[in-house]
Amino acid sequence: MTPLIEIDRVAKRFGPVTALEGVSLGIAAGEFFALLGPSGCGKTTLLRILAGIETPTAGRVRIDGQDMTGVPPNRRPTNMVFQSYAIFPHLSVAENVGYGLRYQGVRGAAAAARVEEALAMVQMRGLGGRAAHQLSGGQRQRVALARALVLRPKVLLLDEPLSALDKKLREEMQVELRALQAGLGITFVFVTHDQDEALALSDRIAVMEGGRILQTDTPEGLYLRPSDARVAGFFGTMNLIPGTVTDPGGPGPAELDGGPFGRLRGLPGPGLAAGAAAVAAVRPERLRIGGAPGAGANRLAARVSARTFLGDRSLVHLRAAADGRALVALVAHAGGAAAPPEPGAEVTLWWEAASGLILSA
Amino acid sequence: MRRTAGPALLAPAFLVMAAALAAPLGALVLLSFWTQTGFEIDRTFTLANYWRIVEPGPPTWWNGIPFPFAYPVPAILLVKSLAMSLTATAAVILVAWPMAYFLAFRVRRGKAAWIILLTVPFWTSYLLRVFSWKIVLGYNGAVNSGLIALGVIGEPLDFLLYNPVAVMITLTHSWIAFAVLPIYVSLEKIDRSLLEAAADLGDSRWARLRRITLPLSMPGTVAATLLVFIPTVGDYVTPTLVGGTQGTMIGSLVQQLFTRQDNAPMGAAVSIVMMLVIAALVLVFLRAIGWRRMRARAGA
Structure with missing residues (x-):
């Protein structure tokens, strides 16, 4: 039509x-x-x-x-x-x-x-x-x-x-x-x-x-499924980590060299090319703190800088150990899960490759 | 402070107005109730001057209109002046409106320059501007010489100058710039999105002009009309210079009564009657076009 x-x-x-x-x-x-x-x-x-x-x-x-x-x-x-x-x-x-x-x-x-x-x-x-x-x-x-x-x-x-x-x-x-x-x-x-x-x-x-x-x-x-970093930042909050594409992926996940963050993987956005500038993007609600990361999960070290209690959830503000970049995680309290870490705590953040995106910058 | 600021700001203008307008006007009113007896002025109160203007008598015919007065000159000249002034005013508005429209809607850069250009005629005196029309329309003037040089006519045209048409042309020319400015301001104030909305709702260019631009320009157009009509009725410089014997207006009569005929009280009475007639006409005009409603909208 x-x-x-x-x-x-x-x-x-x-x-x-x-x-x-x-x-x-x-x-x-x-x-x-x-x-x-x-x-x-x-x-x-x-x-x-x-x-x-x-x-x-x-x-x-x-x-x-x-x-x-x-x-x-x-x-x-x-x-x-x-x-x-x-x-x-x-x-x-x-x-x-x-x-x-x-x-x-x-x-x-x-x-x-x-x-x-x-x-x-x-x-x-x-x-x-x-x-x-x-x-x-x-x-x-x-x-x-x-x-x-x-x-x-x-x-x-x-x-x-x-x-x-x-x-x-x-x-x-x-x-x-x-x-x-x-x-x-x-x-x-x-x-x-x-x-x-x-x-x-x-x-x-x-x-x-x-x-x-x-x-x-x-x-x-x-x-x-934002198509690039600008759209991703336009709606809601998105954690963005810059780097260079090493594998544009498709059908499988794409891979990005995040410098001090190491290799990060995620679902490929449109227009990725090997060697081009890109970002790894992940929503706050997809970030996990602690626990047991899966085999192919992306992970990075961070320090908790602040915490906001929202009732059923808590908003956790963190700084990446690699470059001090501000990150945000949204942690649900459902089912008596462990309380989010205190400010100052050193934690491991991780997310599944399928929960994140690799987007052209 | 706040309570005294208003009167303090008004005071200079008020004093000038009182000295230059109200006092002479009062003197004029007073004068019109006196009578001239030879070289003396009789100061007993009388309405004789006014009675003389309206005193019935055998009708005098002027352009097919009967004037049933014993002394019909003021009445005839008043009607004639109003007609000439109305024609000149209509001509002024017809010429000034498109000019203002052009300034408001077509000129994008250098509006100030255009407005200064409009005022160029005022850099010389009113008298010179009127006098220059004598040079244009005269027996050996620019129009006649030009037409003779072109071979259009053999003899100079003698109907160009010294008649009512010459007066109206000159008045129109003298007053256009005064009319352009208020019309321009009211056009400039029109929100352009109103015109876009009218087009969006189906108006063609002409429909938009008729349904939006023209009605919204009315406050300025009405102001321009009054600004031109009121002073031109009583003008006497223009008819004196380019009007000849056929082109006289009521202002010429007033001037003659005060000077050559040495009857200042009669001149005063004619002036007052002229003022009252103009005031009445203006009020009827404003009433007819719904001025109050227009003002309420403009204030919104």
Whole structure:
């Protein structure tokens, strides 16, 4: 099945600045898709290219099989919720929401009914008569959402939709957005710099940096199988030990020469080559302290520097004996297991080759 | 400190206004209730001057409009001045709006330079600027000489100068820069994402101009309209220099009453009536366009 949105080697330059360099991506119909990255990574530019507000310098976008090159925003099957919400200040709530209906041939009573339906969808039933300047931040966001959804677009584009709201409202809106998207079945593409928001909302996430997509995967996929060291560090905590690839592995585990850490093994990430720089990566919950390491396990000596009790778990901060590097282990207390070691204790950290990754740096 | 700061800040402007505006205005009002008798001024209170302006009489026809007054000159000149001033104001707004739009939306670098360029005409005096139109439109002026040199006409056109059209052209030219600035400011304030949102919701370029840009520029456009309309109604320099006998306006009458006809109280009464009519028109205009609602939005 071809995806609803096909982004084919799209590049965008603003004078000497390259915002996007050859991004390709497919987004399926009905997906809740996140473009995630730090500011300046090109995610908003990509969204604006989808909306037709920016034109790509190279490459093309197809939506529902149709080439969007040269198609202006007013003729695209997309609608956008702007970061500033862009509520028209001279119009009432109902006039804002009904703004685009005339271009779908919907007028008069039919238009009023559609507006009321859209307002109900965003929990603003009966507030159509309000003036734009009487709205709170959360209400402005809802109006912006209703104004886009009332046109029943194939794709709803959201530019940092929740960043202007306070924490409590943001969490409420996350739940509502998710429910709306599930109920309507419209494809949502949203831009965010907030990993937690992306993880909480999306079916799939494209992690962007410096105008490129580093990795596109489900939240679980990004957590469990990051494609490189940058993505690995982006979601949750990851212990990283640098070195040089000695065996790119595949199908078996890859091997890395970690210098003072010796040889470390782990599941190979993409793009490994013998002799190239790489990192051994392991999540805190996969690290073991003491006990009996298996035959092929990776091991290293460390000293406990601090300990944080979290109830069912403890977070143990350590320093590697080899180079003093900070490491973190998460130790579960289930089943009356031994209490984690005291600060100052010299311990052996170990993890199975299958629990760690070797990723290109 | 805080309670005295406001009045203290207002005081200089207040004193200047009181001395330069309120006092002469009070004197003018007082004067309009007196009468001129020969070379003397009779200081008994009377409404005779005002009565003379509205005193009914056999109708005098001007451009097909009957003026049923015994002394129809002030009424006719007032209506004529309003019409000329309105036309000039409309012309000013029509020319200034696109210019302001260009400045706000098309110029990316060097906006300050453009704004300074706009003020270049003000580096010479108002009188010189008006006078230069005599050179452009005159019998041996630039337009006539140019057209003769090109062989378009054989004889100079004598209808260019000394008529209402010349007055309106000159007024339009003199006031454009004053209108560009407030319109520019209101356009500059429009959040660009509003225009992107309008396009995203289906608006073409023109629809966007009509539904977003134009309504949101109204505070500045209204301010520009008043800024041009109010002072041009009473202008007398321009009609005196380029208006000839057909191009006289109410300001010319006031000036004549004060000087040549030596009837200052009558001149004062005509001035006051003109002021009241303009004030009433402005209030009706603001009411009609819903100024209060517009201000509430702008404050949001």
